[in-house]
Structures are given as structure tokens and as C-alpha cells.
Amino acid sequence: MAKKPVTFMLNGSERAAFAEEGLNLLEFLRRAVGDLSPKYGCGQGTCGACTVIIDGETHLSCLTMAEAVQGRKVETASGLANGKVHPLQEAFMEHFAAQCGYCTPGMLMSAKVLLDHNPSPSRAEVIEAISGNLCRCTGYEPIIDAILATANTRRLA
Amino acid sequence: MRVESYNTLAEAARAMGPDAVFMAGGTLVMRDVNAGTSAGRVVRSADPALTEIRATGDGFSLGSGVTMARVLAHRDLAFLAPVARAVGGPQVRNMATIGGNIFAHHPYGDFAVALLALGARVVLAGQGGAKPLDDLLRERGRSGGTSPIVASIEVPRPRDPRAFGFVKVSRIKPKGVSVMSIAVNLPRDGGRMRGARVAFGAMGPAPLRASAVERVLEGQSLDAATIARAAQLASDGLDPPTDALASAWYRREVAGTHLRRLLEKMERG
Numbered sequence: 001m002a003k004k005p006v007t008f009m010l011n012g013s014e015r016a017a018f019a020e021e022g023l024n025l026l027e028f029l030r031r032a033v034g035d036l037s038p039k040y041g042c043g044q045g046t047c048g049a050c051t052v053i054i055d056g057e058t059h060l061s062c063l064t065m066a067e068a069v070q071g072r073k074v075e076t077a078s079g080l081a082n083g084k085v086h087p088l089q090e091a092f093m094e095h096f097a098a099q100c101g102y103c104t105p106g107m108l109m110s111a112k113v114l115l116d117h118n119p120s121p122s123r124a125e126v127i128e129a130i131s132g133n134l135c136r137c138t139g140y141e142p143i144i145d146a147i148l149a150t151a152n153t154r155r156l157a
Numbered sequence: 158m159r160v161e162s163y164n165t166l167a168e169a170a171r172a173m174g175p176d177a178v179f180m181a182g183g184t185l186v187m188r189d190v191n192a193g194t195s196a197g198r199v200v201r202s203a204d205p206a207l208t209e210i211r212a213t214g215d216g217f218s219l220g221s222g223v224t225m226a227r228v229l230a231h232r233d234l235a236f237l238a239p240v241a242r243a244v245g246g247p248q249v250r251n252m253a254t255i256g257g258n259i260f261a262h263h264p265y266g267d268f269a270v271a272l273l274a275l276g277a278r279v280v281l282a283g284q285g286g287a288k289p290l291d292d293l294l295r296e297r298g299r300s301g302g303t304s305p306i307v308a309s310i311e312v313p314r315p316r317d318p319r320a321f322g323f324v325k326v327s328r329i330k331p332k333g334v335s336v337m338s339i340a341v342n343l344p345r346d347g348g349r350m351r352g353a354r355v356a357f358g359a360m361g362p363a364p365l366r367a368s369a370v371e372r373v374l375e376g377q378s379l380d381a382a383t384i385a386r387a388a389q390l391a392s393d394g395l396d397p398p399t400d401a402l403a404s405a406w407y408r409r410e411v412a413g414t415h416l417r418r419l420l421e422k423m424e425r426g
Contacts, residue, residue, distance in 0.1 A: 002159075021158065021159060021160050022158050022160050022190050022195075022199065024187060024190070024191060043188075043191045043192070044188040044191065044192075045184055045187075045188065045245075045248075045249060048246065048248060051248055057226070057251040058247055058248045058251055059248055059251055059252055060184070060248045060249070060252065062187070062191065063183050063184050063187040063188065063191075063252065064183060064187070064252070065160065065180070065183060065187065065190075065201070067160070067162070068183075068201075110247065110248070113247075127331070128247070128331060129247060131246045131247065131331045131332045132245065132246020132247050132248045132249060132332060133246070
């Protein structure tokens with residue numbers, strides 16, 4: 001199978017790796033690039049565990065062809081902490097928003113894009129923003145609380 | 158499986174064949190690629206024409222690669238916003254395209270239902286002129302042959318935004334697939350409906366027009382008696398499938414109720 005070179009920005013650093021033909025971005029990030037933060041849940045775009053940010057928008061990495069990120073900016077949960085944990089990660093810890101933790105990287109990506117565009121979301125807007133991310137522990141309430149708390153803390157800061 | 162990327166849509170159209178599938182946003186085609194069940198060749202194109210949005214005399218010309226999120230962000234496309242919002246979750250709306258939705262298999266394809274009711278026309282890559290979406294949806298069901306690539310979609314703007322109504326019936330809120338979706342476009346002339354178009358999704362192999370309902374509405378005013386007659390004939394001529402969400406029997410039983418509720422809401426304005 002032919003391999004294609006893919007050069008892109010991952011969490012602010014330029015990365016290059018070879019992608020097998022038809023490989024999805026999730027497998028590419030995990031196996032070829034070595035970023036294990038996006039998770040494989042369903043492989044069909046239903047669960048949102050593989051959510052990454054491409055050029056500022058959330059995308060499902062399992063449904064994105066790896067070669068499609070050539071020259072683009074990709075952000076994953078592993079890029080959130082910068083010397084210290086990101087305020088969203090802090091709030092997820094404080095509010096016990098992770099049970100098994102498998103949906104957490106995807107939830108964090110959806111939450112980050114929400115707060116980047118809308119610093120004071122309503123509860124309904126938070127629910128809408130994470131509607132593409134399933135938590136099979138069904139711990140949605142603490143996740144919603146954590147995202148709202150992050151917005152509140154930022155407003156006070 | 159091979160992946161072929163072309164700079165222009167014209168090149169991509171020439172590369173299509175019975176063994177090829179065109180990938181737009183990837184939300185459906187990549188599922189097959191991941192499962193190892195996709196066509197032998199996946200054809201892609203990054204032609205900038207795919208994402209163009211242009212105002213035309215009576216509406217809009219939308220590149221087939223315009224995403225649901227872009228429809229939602231465009232002020233002049235506000236009449237389509239409730240439809241785009243009904244598709245997937247935020248990530249899917251950032252990826253899924255209006256052109257791909259035309260080829261989405263059951264139970265997806267809610268956006269195409271609205272396009273069908275609005276009387277949209279499609280421009281196929283490598284072919285001149287636009288043809289009714291009705292024709293493409295009818296041909297889509299036939300197996301074999303080479304699938305065309307939709308280059309752009311011409312969407313007439315409803316003269317009165319209140320003439321257009323849409324509902325997606327789903328069990329899971331806010332993100333669940335269709336039990337059915339209904340789109341109606343009821344232009345009125347002196348209080349009488351002229352050129353009424355009613356389309357159903359998830360009620361057949363592809364989005365379908367409800368011709369019996371359209372005949373009942375034509376030339377009438379939207380009153381209780383007309384709505385009751387329309388509701389009675391709602392599933393006439395449709396071919397609803399049985400799936401994990403609902404049986405064909407159930408879909409037939411409730412189609413009239415959902416159509417009645419939508420028409421009553423539009424009657425109230």
C-alpha cells in the first residue's frame with residue numbers, strides 16, 4: 001500500500017509522518033505520530049472520543065483522512081497543558097468530571113472550542129456544544145459543571 | 158483501496174467510475190473506509206469552487222462542499238439554519254457537506270429533504286446546466302453505474318420565509334437520527350397555496366415527495382379542513398423502511414400526526 005508524507009502543525013509544532021493510503025487521522029496520530037490523547041471509541045463518528053481541533057473547528061479524527069490535514073493546524077488534548085494543566089483540565093479534576101476518562105480528551109476539545117468562541121456560555125449552550133460527545137459513564141452533569149466553572153473563573157480573572 | 162486526489166472537480170468527475178466513490182466531508186464514506194467496506198477507489202478534490210456561496214437572482218448557488226456549520230454561520234441562509242442544526246452534533250456539522258447529504262443513505266439525509274421541498278436544482282461536475290434534485294434522488298436508488306459528482310446546488314429563496322417549514326422527528330435530543338423528517342414549501346398567492354411541495358425523509362430509499370399531500374394542498378388555503386385531509390394522505394405513495402428506530406408500520410401510523418403538527422404550526426405563523 002502506498003504511503004503518503006503528511007506535514008502539519010500539531011499543538012504548535014511542525015510534524016511530519018507517513019500515512020498509509022486511506023488511514024484515518026486518529027490512527028495516524030496514535031500510531032505514526034505518537035499522540036495517544038485522541039481515543040478510539042466507535043470508528044464511525046458516533047461517540048466523539050476522537051475529537052480534535054483542525055484550524056479552530058472540532059472534527060472527528062476517525063472520519064478525517066490523515067492526508068487531509070496536510071498543511072493544517074491540528075490540536076489535541078495532549079497540547080492543552082502548557083507547563084501547568086489547562087484551566088479546563090483543572091476544572092474537570094475539581095468537579096470529578098472524569099469517571100473512566102475515555103471521553104475526556106474529546107470533551108475537552110469540544111469545551112475548548114466552545115469557550116474560545118463564547119466565553120460566557122449558558123448551560124444550554126454547553127449541552128449543545130458537547131452533544132457530539134458521548135460519556136458512557138453518563139457523568140454529564142459534572143462535565144457541564146466543570147465547563148461552566150471554567151467560564152466563570154475566566155470571567156473573574 | 159486507492160485514494161485519488163484531484164485539484165479540479167472536472168478531473169475528479171473524469172476519474173469516477175462504477176468502482177469509485179466521491180468523498181466530500183467524509184462523515185459517511187470514511188465509515189466504510191474504516192470498516193474496509195468502501196468502494197475500490199475513493200476520489201477526493203480540494204477544488205475551491207466546492208465551498209463557494211453565491212447569491213443568484215432568485216436564491217443561492219451553494220458549492221456542494223459547503224458544510225452544515227457554514228450554512229448555520231451564513232446570515233442570508235437563515236431559512237436553512239433549522240435544517241442544518243438538525244444534522245449530527247457540532248463535529249459532524251463542521252465536516253458534513255450539503256452535497257454529501259444528497260447521497261446519504263437511510264436514516265441520514267435530512268438536509269436533502271429540505272432541498273427537495275425547496276425545489277433545488279443540482280449542477281453536476283463535467284456536465285452543463287442544472288437539473289431538478291428530484292431526478293438525481295430518483296436515479297440515486299438504482300444500483301450500478303457511475304455516480305455523478307454534484308458541483309453545486311441552486312436553492313431558490315422562499316419568497317416568504319413563513320412558507321417554508323421543517324421538522325425532524327427523533328427519539329434522542331439534541332442529537333439523534335431521524336424517525337422521519339418533513340419539509341414543506343407552501344408559497345401562497347392571495348391566501349391560496351400555489352406550487353406546494355412536501356417532502357419526507359427516512360420514509361423511502363431516498364427523500365421522497367408526498368404527491369398526494371401536495372395535490373390536496375394545491376389551490377387551497379391552509380385551514381383546519383385542508384390540514385386534516387393532508388394528514389390523512391401523509392404516507393400515501395411513501396415506502397417507509399423498518400429499522401432499529403421504528404417499524405414501517407409505525408412510520409406510516411405517525412406520519413400524518415407529524416405533518417399535521419407542522420402544518421398547524423405554520424398556519425399559526
